[in-house]
Each structure stands twice: as C-alpha cells, then as structure tokens.
Amino acid sequence: MIDTAAPLASPSEYADAVATAVQAAAAYYADGATPLGDDEYDALLKAVAAYEDAHPDQVLPDSPTGKVAGGAALGDVPHSVPMLSLDNVFSAEELETWAAGLERRLGRPVTAWCVEPKLDGLAVAARYRAGRLHQLITRGDGLAGEDITHTADAVLGLPAELAEPLDLELRGEVLLTQDQFDHANRIRADHGATPFANPRNGAAGTLRAKDRPYRIELTFFAYDAVGPDDLAHSALLDRLAALGANTAATTAARPRPCEGVQEVQQRIDEIAALRAELPFGIDGVVVKADLAADRAEAGSGSRAPRWAVARKLAAQHKVTRLLGVEWNVGRTGIIAPRAVLEPVVIDGVTVTFATLHNPADIERRGLMIGDQVFVYRAGDVIPRVEAPVLDARTGAEQPIAFPEACPRCGDAVDSSEQRWRCVRGRNCQAVASVLYAAGRDQLDIEGLGGTRAVQLVEAGLVADLADLFTLTRDQLLTLERMGETSADNLIAALATARTQPLNRVFCALGIRGTGRTMSRRIVAHFGSMAAIRAADAETLAGVDGIGTEKARVVAAELADLAPLLDRLADLGVGTAVTVPTAPAAVAGESGTEGGTEGGEGEGAESDGGPLAGEAVVVTGSMTGALADLSRNQMNELIEQAGGKASSSVSKRTTLLVAGEKAGSKRAKAEELGIRILTPEEFAALVAAHLPA
Ligand code: IVH
Secondary structure (H helix, E strand, O other): OOOOOOOOOOHHHHHHHHHHHHHHHHHHHHOOOOOOOHHHHHHHHHHHHHHHHHOHHHOOOOOOOOOHHHHOOOOOEEOOOOOOOOEEEOOHHHHHHHHHHHHHHHOOOOOOEEEEEEEOOEEEEEEEEOOEEEEEEEOOOOOEEOEOHHHHHHEEOOOOEOOOOOOEEEEEEEEOOHHHHHHHHHHHHHOOOOOOOOHHHHHHHHHHOOOOOOOOOEEEEEEEEEOOOOOOHHHHHHHHHHOOOOEHHHOOOOOEEEOHHHHHHHHHHHHHHHHHHOOOOEEEEEEEEOOHHHHHHHOEOOOOEOOEEEEEOOOOEEEEEEEEEEEEEOOOOEEEEEEEEEEEEEOOEEEEEEEOOOHHHHHHHOOOEOOEEEEEOOOOOOOEEEEEOHHHOOOOOEOOOOOOEOOOOOOEEEOOOOOOEEOOOHHHHHHHHHHHHHOOOOOOOOOOOHHHHHHHHHOOOOOOHHHHOOOOHHHHHOOOOOOHHHHHHHHHHHHHHHOOOHHHHHHHOOOOOOOHHHHHHHHHHHOOHHHHHHOOHHHHOOOOOOOHHHHHHHHHHHHHOHHHHHHHHHOOOOOOOOOOHHHHHHHHHHHHOOOOOOHHHHHHHHOOOOOOOOEEEEEOEOOHHHOOOOHHHHHHHHHHOOOEEEOOOOOOOOEEEEOEOOOHHHHHHHHHOOEEEOHHHHHHHOHHHOOO
16 A cells, blocks of 8 residues: 555656545445545545646646545436535644635635534435425535435435425435444344444445345434525524434534634534544534625635635544454453554554454454454544455455453353353452462462362352461361361461562562562562552652553552452561562652652662672572572572562673573673672572571
8 A cells, every 4th residue: 555644756656646546535435445544545635636736737637636526426416506525624723724715815804603513424415395305316526416315214314304395405414323333233244244344434335225135224414505595504504403404403513603713723622522422423623604695705616615624633443454362351251352453543542452342243343363454443432443444355364263261260161142251250350360379479379279269269268369368277178179188288388378578479469560570679669568559650650660651550450459458468468578678678768758760779779788789680500509499589589689680681781690501691691791600609699688
C-alpha cells in the first residue's frame, strides 16, 4: 500500500495515488469494503490535490478531486437539485481560515452559524408527493442516484407520510446505529453471511441490497430539504422534525445556532467530546451559515457549497494487522480473548490490544491471525476488533487456536455458553494464586502442589493466601489421601513459610510486574509491608526499575489487596521477617523525605554492606558454602549484602561470581575487564550475610 501521508514527488507517484484513490472510492461507495481508513483516504486526496495545484498541466481525467463521491458512485435517477458534498477542514486553525475566507467573500461577518454532527452514513434524497413518500434515491455522483425505494420501510426516522400533505424532498443521512450494527451482524451470522466491517459499510451494503432473506433496520437523520428555501437552517431542521422526520435534534449532539467562530469552535469541541457516548458514528462536525440570505449570497461550487464546511474528526476505525490472540482468565473464571495488534494510532492513542469478546464472536467475524482488521476505538471505550478486510488476505493467514485447557490453572474449559469459563469458576483464580504463592521462589511450601491446592480450594478451606495460614491439622485430615504424616509435614511447611523474608511474602501476592527481583527491590526500598501499603504510585515510582505505568498498576493492585494484607498482618505473616538491613534503613529515611531520587541510592550503597555499589551477576554452579543456594537465594544474598543482582553481564556489571562450568558470561566479563570471584571467594566476602 502506498504511504498516504507523504507528498507526491513524481508523475508516477501521482498516477499511483490517483489509481489507489479511485479504487478506494469505488469500493467505499459500492459495499464500503475499502482497505483504506477514512484518515488515509483524506490524506491521500490532500496529497493528490497538492500535486495537482503544483502541476495543473498533469491532472489526470479520472482524478477524484473536485468530484462528488470521488467520481465513483453512479445512478440513473436525476436529482432535482445536485446533491453536493462538503469541503473538509482538519483543525481549528483551518476552520478559522475557511470562515475568514467566506466572510471576505460576503464582505461582512456571517450573521449566524449552525453547528451539527456530521453523521457517518450515506446521503439520500427522499421525495414526498402530497405528503407521501414516493421515492428514495442515493446520492450517486451528486447529479443522479440509484433508486432504493425498496429499502425505505426499513429506514427508521423516515416517515412514510409527513404531518402535512406537502411536495417536498428530504435530504439526510442513513446509518446504522451501534445497536442496529450489532443486531445486523448477529442476523448475518445466523444466515451464514460475513459480518459488516463497521456501521458505515453495513449501511452502504444494506441500502443497496435486494432480495435479502432477512431485514436489517437503519436510521435516517434529515439535515436538509429541497422546497422551503427561505428558512434559516436551524429553523428548517425544526420544521422537518415537526413534519415527522428524525433529525439530530433528538440527540445530545443536537444542531445549535452559534454566534461567531469562537462559539462555533466551542460547540465543535462539545460535540467531539460527546462522540464516544453517541449511539451512532459521526466523522466530524458540520458548520453551516444559518441564514438563507447568507447561504444564497455565498453560493456553491460544483462539488460543495461555500456556506458550509466539515470539520473532520480523527477516524475511530483504523485498519491494522492482527498479530495474535491472548486468552486471559478473569476473576470469575471467564476466559476472554484479547487481540494483539500491530500498533496503530487511533484518535491520538496507540492501540496494541483490542477486545475480541468471546470465541463465538471470533468465529462470527471469521478472523484469522495475520488478517488486516478494522479496529474501533472511541473515547475511553476499550478498543475492539470489528472485522477482517477479506480482500487483503494473502493466504498466509492462520486460524486462531482456541484454548483446550484453562490457560491459568490448566483445568478443563466449560464452553457451553458463549463466554468460555474455567470449570473452576472463581476458584480458578484461588488455585492459581495459592499455587503461585507456594512456589519455590515465593513461600516455598513443600507438599503444596497442584492436587493439594485444588483440594483445599474445593473443600472451601482456602480461598486466598491468608487462608493457608489458618489451616489446622484436623482440617487437613478431612481431605482425601491426606494421612497424618502428610498433614504434619504440610503444617510444618506452613510454619516455615510464615517466617519467610518479606520480599518472598510480597512476591507471593502475585502483583503484576513484581517477580522475584522487583519484589526484592520494593522491599529493600520500603523496609516493611506497612510502608509498602502506605506508598502511592508516585512513591512506588521511586523504586529502581519501576516506571510510572508499573507504579500505577502496583498501587492499584495493592489497594485491591488491602483486605488480604490486613488478614496477613493479623496472622503475623510478612511482619516478623528479616528485612534486608542496609537498604531498608536508608529507604526508611528517604520515605520521610518523600523518596528523593539519586542521593538515596548512593546512600544505600555507601554504608550498605560489603557489596555496596556492586552490580553482581552469578554464573555457573555454586560450590562450598553456596552450594545449596538457588539462583533466587543467591540474588537475595547479594541484595542483603547491599549489592544489586542482575542476570546478564553488561558494562554496568562490576562483579561476576563464576562457579563451575561458567560459559559465555565469564568470557564476556573477562572481555569487559570485570572483576571475577570464585564462589568461595564470594562466600568469604559476604560471610556475615550467609544463611545460618
Ligand atoms: S450538509 C449541500 N449536513 O457529509 C450540503 N451533510 O462529506 C451538503 N453529512 O454528502 C451536506 N452529516 O452525506 C450535511 N449534518 C450534515 C451531514 C452531512 C453528514 C454527509 C453527507 C454529505 C457528506 C459530505
């Protein structure tokens, strides 16, 4: 696909751009299935127009500039008065320039403006004879359109009969509201038809469809009429509503007369802010001179009136690639698919994930990995994938694999409902969190494996981490295949777990983004669970390696976990612990100062034990006094001795502990001239911190 934003540098680039635009316009006005997003199409047209301005002698006859519907749409019913398009502006500054131009032309200020939503559908003309709907026509090329009277009875808001027996032509937009769009896609799925990519495509396809075995309702909004010429535009809209036509006055983005460009800008901002909540799509805001006299004096060009302009808003639908699908298990055990996307900017926000609702929805939309997909994002709404661009398929797309087992606990999946669930429901989370907490790098509870965790949760004895520490021997003995020895062993293991250092208790909470290393850093920084709990996102961001985003997540999860933390504290878990001494003391001091950066780290290092200021990497197998220590325990030891543990050798590494069979890390350390110690030498250095 060509880069639609770049200026066109040569006749061949210009010709390519014209061909792409003509093709996109043809698809857009046929069934709406264009592979170009609205923003890209607009940018492409701008580039074509700029090239033509600079090279008027090279303008190609099929260029879409200056033509209604890019010259793509045709029909054979002549319009009574041409159905014009609108010129676009893309910023407040461009709007100001446009308004100044119009006022210069008039030689005076525009008396009043009317500001209204630009509805994202298709323009139609509805002809009434003696108040009865006689013919419905598409805009076509603006001079003649297609007769689509057969669809009129499915168009809500377009009365079969007006309140008065008038000869009149209503003009307006036909669209699918969000509800109508969702409903339409459900109906289409039931009939084995491919889903509409977005509401606009759905409206285009539906308006022109004949002989469908199902009915899809659309909605009409009137914004103009041929007949009453002398009314102000705002008064005309009131009149059309009184005659029975639906207008945008029924919506929060209702048309509003405004005085002066500043008020116009304000109303544009209001409508833009309302966009996400509107039950239908808008792709801009239309600004019109309100009074008939101003409009008559301004006149129209061949493509667009001079008295109106569309202030375009960024498109909410963008096309990008579906890279993969993740399956996440929610609190209640719902297994929800999430699309991983090639990053795409929609309305100023980079979108990398989007919801896919549920497996049935994925099937209904016929999505495949590698597809180009329409992604929709509006306001704070979670972005969602709407449909694949079928024309863009290359054959390399892969089917989406649905989970055969719960991705969290590995148990069976209940797929009897639309939304798939882990058969454990809420307990899935409990089993997974208990298992994680009992793991080797957390509380290291021997004898608490998958089967036991499931038993404990299913017997109702354990719903969270704190419950583990309330278990009694008698309770354990009620479990199947739990003999006295096993029960005693588990009780003993739980007693040991209670005394695990705070970094392991903290890690056992399973807070997102806080694995072993981060847990150690957080604990070293704050010194106690009470201090961690009291920390807000800003303070958390002071911990080495925590960015603002992660700090926010950790703070939010800590707030969620408050009841659990209370219970753990009551049970004495995570309170009677060995806190890494030196960093904790310094962190305590800095805590009262609001956690200033820089100096704090140095303070920790200057009087923080034998490894103060050292960045230590461990490689190879440990021997001697260190022989039984896992890597995690080695890292804990390093941090307790005031150093920083890391897993890879870099320029910042200051010390490598190299045991037997040390490989590439040793070679790299040698190359960088980093100090290398044997396990024995290292053990001697940190002797005071070695576990008893
Ligand atoms: S006025 C001569 N008002 O936008 C005046 N058009 O990009 C022509 N549209 O063809 C149109 N909302 O399909 C007008 N409130 C609104 C509109 C609106 C949507 C569409 C219409 C028009 C297209 C131009």
